[in-house]
Amino acid sequence: MKARVHVMLKNGVLDPQGEAVRHALGAMGFDQVEGVRQGKVIDLELAEGATEADVTEMCEKLLANTVIERFEIELI
Amino acid sequence: MRAAVIVFPGSNCDRDLAVAFEQAGFSVDMVWHKDAALPDRVDIVGVPGGFSYGDYLRCGAIAAQSPICKALAAHTERGGYAVGICNGFQVLTETGILPGALLRNAGLKYICRTVGLKVETSDSAFTEGYNAGDVIDIPIAHHDGNYFANDETLALLKDQDRIAFTYAENPNGSRDDIAGILSHNRRVLGMMPHPERAADSGHGGTDGTALFRALAGVLAPA
Numbered sequence: 150m151k152a153r154v155h156v157m158l159k160n161g162v163l164d165p166q167g168e169a170v171r172h173a174l175g176a177m178g179f180d181q182v183e184g185v186r187q188g189k190v191i192d193l194e195l196a197e198g199a200t201e202a203d204v205t206e207m208c209e210k211l212l213a214n215t216v217i218e219r220f221e222i223e224l225i
Numbered sequence: 226m227r228a229a230v231i232v233f234p235g236s237n238c239d240r241d242l243a244v245a246f247e248q249a250g251f252s253v254d255m256v257w258h259k260d261a262a263l264p265d266r267v268d269i270v271g272v273p274g275g276f277s278y279g280d281y282l283r284c285g286a287i288a289a290q291s292p293i294c295k296a297l298a299a300h301t302e303r304g305g306y307a308v309g310i311c312n313g314f315q316v317l318t319e320t321g322i323l324p325g326a327l328l329r330n331a332g333l334k335y336i337c338r339t340v341g342l343k344v345e346t347s348d349s350a351f352t353e354g355y356n357a358g359d360v361i362d363i364p365i366a367h368h369d370g371n372y373f374a375n376d377e378t379l380a381l382l383k384d385q386d387r388i389a390f391t392y393a394e395n396p397n398g399s400r401d402d403i404a405g406i407l408s409h410n411r412r413v414l415g416m417m418p419h420p421e422r423a424a425d426s427g428h429g430g431t432d433g434t435a436l437f438r439a440l441a442g443v444l445a446p447a
Contacts, residue, residue, distance in 0.1 A: 158328075162328065163328065163331060163373075163398065165327060165329050165330070165331050165333050165371075166333065166382055167400070168335060210290075211282070211290060212284065214283055214286065214319065216318070216326040216373070216374075216375075217322075217326045217328060217373055
């Protein structure tokens, strides 16, 4: 089984990197972009028997810092 | 008086911190990140600046899971003293020993220069050598020093007088200009600026010396 974890800064937490990307896109003429948020994608290869609850625990303990980040788990 | 300074792969201020402790009268043990225990009768643990584990995942995230950080957490839960500087502050927030988190600087650039730092409280073993309101010159050197905490946490820090230092001019976007905070029992300090780099006249400034001297005064055997 594989799991894909998406980690994003929470809404309301300033994302200066996303903001820099937005500026660059604007400078290139992509006026249609109103906001950019940048995050991480982490792919996990899991042994048989691993559960989504296991992955949630991994996210809470290490993969995301829940003070500033939220995460979503996708089993693939 | 005994201090222990943790050494992670990628730490680069560990020896500077050890020298600052020694000049204040501490004997210092360097402790490797794989060690599961601190030396006996340690009065204070220093978590140094640098790039522990290459800053992989998030600054301080991997270090926070190291064996020595379990021992550090147990030490602070027992009421032991600790100071985390720069990457050490990031490690202390990642372990949950101190609240909040350090984000990428708002201007996105790594900043390395001396800044004015306002002492917000003299009510701690770390800051009693200063007067509240003093502005001291201390270097910063970080890419991820933008302190973030939610509104409730910020209110708590203010109510409990736990903001140790603020920037005279905010260099990195930190909420409420916060540069350093104290734990609820005031025995753990985390700060982004580097007092250990302002503790010797050869550094071009000695405004950090009072922090280490004050600690030595509090922790000296009666």
